[in-house]
Amino acid sequence: MSKNKKGGLFAGVLTGILMVIIGTGVLWWNEGNNVRNIKTTDEVEKNVVEITSNSDCAKYAGQLVAVGDKFTIEDKEVSDSAFEVSLHTASLIRVVEMYQWDEDSDTDDDGVTTYSYDGVWRENLINSSSFHDSRYKNPSSMPYKSDSFYAKKIILGNFTLNKSQIMQMSADTVRIPSADTVKMPEGYKTDGEYVTNSANLSSPKIGDIRISWKYNDWDEVSLIAKVNGNGFVSYVSKSGKDVNYVYEGVRSAAEMIEAQRNQDKLMKWIFRLIGALLIFLGYMSFISPLTKLVSYIPILGNVVNFMFVLVIFLLSLIQSLLVILIAWFRYRPVLSICLLAACAVITVLIVILKKKKPAASQPVQTV
DSSP states (O other): OOOOHHHHHHHHHHHHHHHHHHHHHHHHHHHHHHHHHHHHHHHHHHHHEEEOOOOOOGGGTOEEEEEEEEEEEEESSSEEETTTTOOOOOOOEEEEEEEEEEEEEEEEETSSSEEEEEEEEESSOOTTTOOSSTTTTOSOEEEEEEEEOOOSSEEETTTTTTHHHHHTSOOOEEEETTTTTTTTTOOOOOOTTEEESOTTTOOOOOOOOEEEEOOOOOOOEEEEEEETEEEEEEEEESOEEEEOOEEEEEHHHHHHHHHHHHHHHHHHHHHHHHHHHHHHOOOOOOOHHHHHHTTTTTEEEEHHHHHHHHHHHHHHHHHHHHHHHHHHHHOOOHHHHHHHHHHHHHHHHHHHHHHHHHHHHHOOOOO
């Protein structure tokens, strides 16, 4: 076996082992984090006090509160001084993208890898020095970068929002630029929602730049946090999680807590899928030399490789479930024992019912 092939084999095995370890770690961390999230929202639900924005700050000092109302932005404008773009808003985001080459690779059953290159808009530079085909080159720098700008002071009744809460007020509305309201760099123009140096955004060239702005257009805000002076700070739960929820509109404490629970559930399943996928891909990388070897077997090669993939999928699923189960014993022992006891009882009942069924169904014999 050549040195290159040995190196490739070793790299594949090492990569596979690392992916399995990382995937297992992600699953273990996720279950613990999910338990902390559940305990935190339960604690918030139990302790939060709903108040109005005109409530006495001193009366609720140090308490976890829920409040929602219209807010006032004291800043006249939030500005992106580089382009002289200004708006009366809580947050303003500048998005700078460059049109660049992106490499994609595909390896067939014979182990032959083909590379394809497509132009894509990206905020970050794509390093083309490692591309398989050196003819595709991206610029090494960008003339401008994405940036965020926030209001310095936002008033909610008798309270003042802190910086972390203002930063949670997302900028989702597109600001359409015009030549009169933007300090236009030389060689740039407006095109729809963008300021660009591209001659034609419908058919851009590598290195072309497009710049856009988004801003926050909320009128009302609701939050759950701890009162501190005439403002708020994060409430730290007994599980060590920071509570500093911010939502658009006027919402009750129950609505915000439910929204947070739904968000936590979504993240739980996302990380479960990520962990399980890493384990699966790790095992696939580990056995990739064997699958390549088997692929050379006429007719049976594809069948055998399919069986390999099926076995790896089942093995990954079993390992993922075991990690989750063991994590549950670590983080939620009482619930885990109760669930196992319930499963045992159900299993015993099924066995008893199966034993009784034949006897009950026997026909009555006549003389």
